[in-house]
Amino acid sequence: MAPAIAGFTYERIPVADGVSLNAAVGGAGSPIVLLHGFPQTHLMWRHVATDLAADHTVICPDLRGYGASDKPAEAGGATYAKRTMAADIVALARALGHERFALAGHDRGALVAFRAGLDHPATITHLACLDVLPTLDMWEVMRGRSAAIGFHLYLMAQPPGLPEQLIGASPDAFFGHFLDLWANDPRAIPADIRAAYLEACRGAVPSIVADYRASAGIDVDHDQADRQAGNRPAMPVTVLQQDWGAALGFDAAALWRTWAPDLRHVTVTCGHFMAEEAPADVVEALRELLTR
Template sequence: MTPLTIEGFRYQTLPGERDVDINVAVAGFGPAVVLLHGFPQTHYMWRHVARELVERHTVIVPDLRGYGESSKPGASSAETYAKRTMARDVVRVAHALGHERFGLVGHDRGALVGVRAGLDHPRTVRYLGILDVLPTLDTWAVLQGVNAKVAWHLYLMAQPAGLPERMIAAVAPEFFASFLDAWDTDGSTFTPEVRQHYIDSSVAAVASIVADYRATASIDLEMDQADRDAGRQLGMPVGVISQDWGSQLGFDAASLWEAWARDLTYQPIDAGHFMAEEQPSEIARFISDLAARADN
C-alpha cells in the first residue's frame, strides 16, 4: 500500500541516531516546530494541524524510528528504542534541516519522546507540547487495580521478547484496529483510507512497536526515576492538553505534570484520544499559544 503523504509538504530521508533513517515531511517558514506522532499511527496524524501551522512556522513532521517509513532496527539492546535514543533522532533531524533550536509537540508515544528530549536537550527544545499522556514514571504509578485494564496493552508489550510479538502478529490487523476503534469517540475521526493506512503501517512494524513499549517498562522508567531522584525538571514552557481520564483512574493529571515542569499550563479538552485529527484547529491554537509563551 502506498504511504499517505501530507499535501504541500516535501519529503526526505535524514539520518537519525546509529545509522537509522528517519522519514520526514517539511513545509513552511519561520521558527521550527517538530510534531511527533503517537500509537498506532504515523506522521500523517498531523496532516490537518501541520497545514494550519505552516504560515507562521517551519513544520517538521517525522515518523518515529520503528514506525511508518522510518527505519525499524532490531532491538539489539534496551537502548535501541529508549526514548533517549529516539529523542536524539529528532534532534539530529532538526539540526540537519538547519534548526539548532525548535519547538516540540508530541502525542502519546511522541510526547514521551518529547519529554525525554526536553530533559536531555534543554537548550535545544524551546517549548514542549504534550497531548494526552503522562510521563512514564507516573503512568506506571497510577495504573492500579481493575482500572489498570484500560492499559492492558502496556503490560502485554512489557513482557520479555518473543511471546508478545508472536501473539500480536497472529492477529495484527485486529489488534491495531481495536485501538483506533476504541479511542475514536464517535467513529468518525478516520476515513476508511486513513484507518487502513494506520493498520497497515502498524502491521509492518509489530516488532519495533513492541520494542518501543517494552522500553517504557524498563530503560525509560529507569531514566525517569533517575531524573526524579536528581530533581531534574523541564525548564522550557510546557503545555499539556488532555482528556479528563484522570478522574476515571483516580489521579490529578495537572498536579502530576507540575512535578516535572516549572512553567506549565494544563488544558482539558472535550475530545477523544486522537484529538489532533478530531479537533485540529483547537490543537493548532494550543501550539500557537505555546510558541507565543516561549517568545515572551
C-alpha cells in the first residue's frame, strides 16, 4: 500500500483547464494549506499535518507537476510560473469551501506560497516559508564557488531538451542525491517514504524541470516587477531557515525583511527537510504564526 497521511482523506480537485491536484485533507477548524518542496510530495507534511489537524482544517496538495497531481506539458514559462501554481492553490482552497486561508510552503512550495501572498493578499491570512529565499534574491546571492551547491538550479534552467535527457537517464541517482545530501538525519525519511518520493519524481522529470526553468525566467520577472512597485506581503510572515545564509555569505533574515514588513525569522537546527527532521519546531512556529 502506498504511504498516506494517517487519518486524512484524498481528493482530486480541478483547479484549471485540464489540471487537477491530488490533495490530502484532514481535521476541522480554520484552514491551513501546506505545500511541499523538492524532491518530495505532500507526504513531507505527514507529521506536521496530523498535529495541526487537531484544531485546523489541513490541506496538503501535490503541486502541479509533482506527485499524483496533473503534469501539463510545458507551453512557455507561464505553465509552471509560480503565479500559475499559486492560482492553482487558491482555486483548490476555494473548491473546498475556503475563501481565506493560511499558507505554508517548503522549498519549491515556499516559492508558490510567497507568490500567492503577493498576488492574493486578500485571500492569504498568514504566510510561512521554509528554507528558501525569494527567487529574485536567490539568483542575486548565488555566485562564485558557493553557487556549486545550487548546480541543479543552473542545470534545469537550460532550454528544453538537455536537462530532461540527463536527469531522465538516471532519475533515482539525481533525485536521491538531494535526499541524501540535504538531510542531516537520514532516519527522518524512512525507506517507504523515500521510495514514494523517487517514484513520484521518476514520472515527473519534464514537469519538475519546467518548474525550475520558470524560476530562472518568468518568476524572476514577476519578482522584479513587485520589487519595483514596492509590492510586499501584508499578512504576518514566518520564515524558518537553516543557518545556511551565514555559511554562504549573506544575511537571509535581512533579505526577507526587505519583502515582509511583519516578519518572524527563525533559525532551525536541522537539515533542509525540517518538516520531517524537526516537525515539533515547525508546528510550534506555525501555531505561533496563526496567533498573529
